[in-house]
Amino acid sequence: MKNKKLKIAFFGSSLVSAYWNGAATYYRGMVRALHARGHQVTFYEPDAYQRQEHRDIPDPDWAKVVVYPATEEAVYKVLEKATDADLVVKASGVGVFDELLEAEVLKLQTPERMVVFWDVDAPATLDRVQHNPQDPFRPLIPQYDLILTYGGGDPVVQAYEALGARQCVPIYNALDTATHFPLEPNPRFTCDLAFLGNRLPDREARVEQFFLNVAAQLPGNKFIIGGSGWGDKPMSSNINYIGHVYTQDHNAFNCTPKAVLNISRESMARYGFSPATRVFEAAGAAACIITDYWEGIDFFFQPDTEILVARDGEEVAQIMAELTDEKAKAIGQAAYRKVLAAHTYDHRADQLEKLLYTKIAKRPEELV
Known part of the structure; x- marks a missing residue:
């Protein structure tokens, strides 16, 4: 599996709409950069918060977008579809059935398939979990192969490791040069x-x-x-x-x-x-x-x-x-x-790809 092109199942808030969804451009930049490196991303997003009515972009050619109804039944159906992936990513703040997804994606872990939690609002997540010992996400943290964060530096890394994370790595947001560039003033x-x-x-x-x-x-x-x-x-x-x-x-x-x-x-x-x-x-x-x-x-x-x-x-x-x-x-x-x-997403994708390949190479030793 080392250095193979990955099939990635990504559960997030929305790739196609930035409406009440501040992470949209982060997702787009990362997913587009991963696609440019030959990886295939299927992005699973719920039909919620009128995001589909306020789309910024049509379905892109650099990812497959699966919009599912905001129902528990639909969540289980898309989880079943994700079983053909090499890597499953659950992002924070999907907006509906987050607790269910965070627990259920872990059932997709196999020796060949990593499951990653990608926290796009780590300070808020950590504050919530640290203030509530009964938070259902807390015991799940050590089970993920890897915690990625949108930022936070050493304070966030140390906080996640104190909660039992196997590894926590910030992947900072960046510039998507295909989307953001100088224009004439309006x-x-x-x-x-x-x-x-x-x-x-x-x-x-x-x-x-x-x-x-x-x-x-x-x-x-x-x-x-x-x-x-x-x-x-x-x-x-x-x-x-x-x-x-x-x-x-x-x-x-x-x-x-x-x-x-x-x-x-x-x-x-x-x-x-x-x-x-x-x-x-x-x-x-x-x-x-x-x-x-x-x-x-x-x-x-x-x-x-x-x-x-x-x-x-x-x-x-x-x-x-x-x-x-x-x-x-x-x-x-x-x-x-x-x-x-x-600080472009190509820089970030390079960092992420090296991290994943290193993690994949070491995984058989970790499972022993």
């Missing part, structure tokens, strides 16, 4: 500072601090907020709320404003080493990025030259007051060069 997105992100409980207070309050302090500047759920949120008159932004509009959204703002979810910022996918998307469009502070930023981008860092809303306001168009353009171009050199 007047629809013209503003001084833009933010894109869904309204989520552990992000909302940080959005107030780093974006909404800043806009209120700078009435002479124009701001845009995109994402789902903000419609009834009080905000100053210089903020334009534009609702859900489809993937096809992300490039224009990122490269048109003077700067774009990244605001981490509270748990991601606390663990560190968890850059949002949108940081790489924005860098891929040569955007000038302002990010809230989190440990590990300089592992990805050089502060002040490739990215601007703010520890609170006051620092965002100060950065905006001093940011010239020339400086913003220079920072965006530097970020673009860095992301192409070190």
Whole structure:
């Protein structure tokens, strides 16, 4: 099985829709890069949360997409289909029947078939499990051949290993160069500072601090907020709320404003080493990025030259007051060069492929 091209069964939230599904571009980047290396991915996603009605892309030619009804019976049917795979991946946050899937995929383990848990929100998962000794996922962690995470660095690795994980490896998100790239500016997105992100409980207070309050302090500047759920949120008159932004509009959204703002979810910022996918998307469009502070930023981008860092809303306001168009353009171009050199999904797929082949080669010894 060493170095053979793998048939991969992937259970995730959605590959074809980014609606209430922040992991979509991460999945697309990884799956497309694995396909380019000759691996075959079948992506199993439930028909849930109106995602199919809000598709960003048709079924791609680089993966087989199987949409199944959000019923227990349908879950068992797709699990049966996954028995022809060499590798089974269960991602976190599928959205329906997660507990069932997390337990049942482990029954697909054989000496020839690895089963991997891929956590696209490790800080939230770890917080949940650590605070509830009865969490049904907790005893399953040591049974997976491998835990992959969307980020988190050493804190996440150590936390998973303390819970009995055989091995935990971060596969950081990155730039999908086929999807995100510089474009001509679009007047629809013209503003001084833009933010894109869904309204989520552990992000909302940080959005107030780093974006909404800043806009209120700078009435002479124009701001845009995109994402789902903000419609009834009080905000100053210089903020334009534009609702859900489809993937096809992300490039224009990122490269048109003077700067774009990244605001981490509270748990991601606390663990560190968890850059949002949108940081790489924005860098891929040569955007000038302002990010809230989190440990590990300089592992990805050089502060002040490739990215601007703010520890609170006051620092965002100060950065905006001093940011010239020339400086913003220079920072965006530097970020673009860095992301192409070190942070594409081809880089991540290379890391993952080497990891899987090493794991496969050692597996007979582990099973003895």
